[in-house]
Amino acid sequence: MRLRDILLALIIGLCLWQAIVILTDAPHFILPSPWRVANAAYNSRVIIAENAWVTALEVMLGLIIGTALGVATAIQLALSKTAERLILPILVFTQAVPVFALAPLLTLWFGYGMASKIIMAVLIIYFPITSAFHDGLTRSDRGYGDLSVSMGAGRWNFMRHVQIPHALPSLGTGLKLAAVYAPIGAVIGEWVGASKGLGYLMLLANGRAKIDLMFASLIVLACLTVILHITIGILATRITRYAQGTSQK
Template identity: 35%
Template sequence: MSDAIGAGMKVRNDRDEALSIEQVEAREKDRRAKRQAYDRISSIVYPVVTLAGAILLWEVGVRVFNVPPFLAPPPSLVVGTMIEHSTLILHNTWHTTIEILLGYFASIAIGVPLAFGIFMWPSFARTVLPLLISSQAIPKVAIAPLLLVWFGFGLFPKVLIAFLIAFFPVVISTAVGLSSIEPEKIYLARSMGLSATSTFFKIRLPNALPSIFAGLKISITLAVVGAVVGEFVGGEAGLGYMLMVANGSMDTPLLFAGLIALTVQGVVLYMLVEWAEYLVIPRRNSAASAALQNMAA
């Protein structure tokens, strides 16, 4: 009788223990979901609150210490200047955006095939890489006047400067991404009968995409810098040209307005590249996994 009661209590304790484990797992899952939601909200709220606090301190400090507007204009004056000159700012932003995008796409169109050549042919890599590295040691600001002498004051020299500054990260990140694959994946693809071309497009290229997009995100910010450098040296329009004019006329509020427009432009372009990465990489990786699973089946 006592043995039966003991066995019943043991079964009930095991059931309670199983139930408590389920409760713990459910609680842990709920905690994880709340943590993820908190991280998503905090990633937006924290920067916004910090920026708002900095702007408030800036406004109060300028007015309390009576700082002249030509030294540090209050944010309210900068916002008013942006509204007053909104047409001018938008017009110059459009010019700078065209230069940035043309230089950026040129860096992709030339940098990615160049990286493929560096990865596929070691002799080509030994020939080209020293030239690429040495070219990056030359300050682009120093050769910008020479480009203006050669190509004039039109759109092309600005695009060329943006390209020269932006293409190097594309080349290096693509070459590193293509070469940094685990040998086991290549052996697995060969054991499944995949050709070299299929292995490249189904295994190696999807594996390299995170590194490639890392270079593309760096490149888009450098393209912004290159376009502004070109406009500084010999621009007739664009945000860089507007900054030069505002600086020459001591129009500090317009100078700050141009800096804000340039910052927003760079952030938006970076986020667009990040969005493209979000769209491309999961689809590529799932396609590669599906291909391996089909071959294994």
Template identity: 60%
Template sequence: MSGRAAAQAAGRGVMKYGSAFLAIGFALLLWQGIVTLTGLPKFILPGPRLVAESWWTNRALIAEHTLITAMEVLIGLVIGTALGIASAIYLASSRVARLVIQPILVFTQALPVFALAPILTLWLGFGLGSKIAMAVLIIYFPVTSSFCDGLMRTPRGLLDLAQTMQAGHWRTLRLIRIPAALPSLASGIRLAAVYAPIGAVIGEWVGASRGLGYLMLLANGRAKTDLMFAALLTLGVFAVLLHLAVHLATRRLSGSSPDRA
């Protein structure tokens, strides 16, 4: 039975990756078709071959800037996730905090990210700090919101059991509410992994001397559209790989609630 299950899982994996490759191939054909049929100049929309050649020619430059952006994103993801977890636990543990702090968090999400980027650059400078702060701001809310929602939706039966066993507040939180909310935390972290590169790149657009966002602005200013597309596609591939890595890392959290143990 285990061999059959493994074969089925392998078959699903092959179909999944096969569909992904078909989608990529279709997108490339569509891209090339638009370029060919419209006859757009290369500085407006370069074709896939030209972008690939630019990526290969500038691979060392792109790798250098990718490393900077990846560093900003990963550090921001770790800090934002840690702060989000701590904030969610505090909000779930304090009714006063939910009444006072939660509306403030919602209000901050109504502010455009572009409006905050120049302020952070002014306060933290043009280095990594302002870009990491931007990533943290974008990551923080989905992690906090998802995990807090999970903590507040603990199954009533588990809470009644904890009360019957005379478990205290913190013991109930540690042994029941947090484990039950781990799938929600995993969803929040996966969502944050998608948003994290956006924050770093926006910070680089506002003011930076390194990173993929800076490279895109530099290429655009010099009318090197092929290089700009190469940097953009590199950012997209990095975001997809980051999401996949986070998904694999949090998959165990999604199935670790107490009622499944």
């Protein structure tokens, strides 16, 4: 995703937005114009920045913790067939429960602070990362496994030198998905119960009929998500190049 493409999409989106406002003649308390939203964002820039920082911190901590847990789980599943038979079906079954439905329980258990939002972000990205990385680990060429056994290499050495490098592109794919899902989890948690964050600010603005501020908060959230997705995409590209370089050695 190049900067030029992002700017072009932004310009097209703003033009369509303004055209809808003009054609529908919608009142500003239902659909504010881009200018009204920009003005509200400028006037409320301090409070938006404070709440955006809270949401960004929740998302980043959720990503770090969720990635660490997902990678560790995927490696354990790949190392142990027993763990794979027992744990993998449970992980798949848990996806039948909507993660968003757990938000009220998490708020009840962990309070209205950041903890419940971080856990919400962790839960929503844990399975995609685990599934993507585990899939990559189990797709390594069996010939390498047979060769490592004939050379006396242990199971962990084969995992470290062969399976993990070959699975890094799959991990990069999981991370790119997580970059999109993590902000959703954090904001859902803020909607259920919070005193800070962009989700909280959106609800507060909606309750006070400040729709322009609500739109401004939503756009800031979208920008944070895009920035995070681009950053993770760059990281995923470097991970893939590293994996390709390792496989060629």
